[in-house]
Amino acid sequence: MVAPLPQQTQQDFKERGFSRRQIGRIALVLGAGSVMAGMPWHKSRADTLPVGGIYPPGSILLNGNEFWTGPFPSALPAGQKALLNGNRYLTGQERQALVESAAAYDHISPDLITPWPGSSDPLCRTVISFCSPTQGLVTCDPTYETVWGVAEWLQIPLAKVPLRADNGYKADVRAMLKANPNAGMYYICSPNNPTGTVTPLADIAWLARHIPPNAVLVVDEAxxxxxxxxxxxxxxGSCRNIIVLRTFSKLFGMAGLRLGLSIAHPALHEKMMRYDGIYQTTMLSVPAAVIGTDSLKDPAEVTKRRSETRKNRKTMQECLSHYGVRTIPSEANMLMADWRKSPDAITAAFAQNHVIIGRSWSIWPTCSRISVGSTDDVQVFCKAMESVASLL
Ligand SMILES: Cc1ncc(COP(=O)(O)O)c(C=O)c1O
Structure with missing residues (x-):
């Protein structure tokens, strides 16, 4: 059951050109923005969700870009203590400690940071806050699809700009602006999901300087x-129209704990809060907030996980290459593998070998995204490749 939006909020949407039907749909997005599974705008992700519920126990999950192990060991004592005090709601102190820890990590002012239960809610919320039936959304293709789903669900104009090999699979920011020079939101995921490719900061700055004055550039740094x-x-400091999103669901090993951050000028956060965002950001999970706070004080663990990922990614990439499977050079915990045929039988063959690989994007129907696993996972993956090879 989703509560109707307050009158004033409904008026704001009407003024931005949304119909009554679209406003009804917005209420549903806001009611469930932090819930991943089962919502209409996540229908294209049915292959990976609900994570954990549908795979045989013991499966090697290389489909959800999660980290292969849990939260940082250095953050667990505080997390365990928080669990024992789980009868209490979040207090201002825990939230403040998280914000300060995140500010120190990035050397920025705490005023720029808002925590969330994951980054899915702010991702959905940015589309609602800055797009409208007249000011659409522009993204790359392929990229992380949550914002597509929200735009389609609300019938907001959506332009997808293909990534190209001759541009190193980076966001082509000039083509993005050309695709819709009057959009309300431009979305760049860097490193991009599913390619793992990085868009240079100079390109991001160029786009931020050229988009319409009331538009935003969302940079998803998951x-x-x-x-x-x-x-x-x-x-x-120089581009006040950028919103950076972070999540603790990936390298920090906290996907199930739900914690994320948005980093932006307070005026942009205020716009995102118009639709009861305050509730989301003040009702965080206490153990998640506490574990996140201490994790950000442990940069050595970030470096360690980064280099382990890099090593395991290289092994997976070499294994795929050994069987003639091309991958895109990735800087994240995933590889896009091109089978040069439909991945259906290949995905099924992996599953028979207890390895669950990820999905395809319709623009590249012969490719599958495969998440990087632990050293042991990678061994199982490489062994499974021996059986899969007969299908290539
Ligand atoms: C690019 C990107 N952004 C955001 C998310 C959402 O993550 P969460 O809601 O767990 O923070 C994901 C999850 O896969 C992602 O890949």
């Missing part, structure tokens, strides 16, 4: 910790 690329937060 996978930034896996590479050495600089963050778009360094642009916030």
């Amino acid at each position: 996978y930034l910790h896996f590479c050495n690329a600089p963050s778009a937060v360094s642009l916030l």
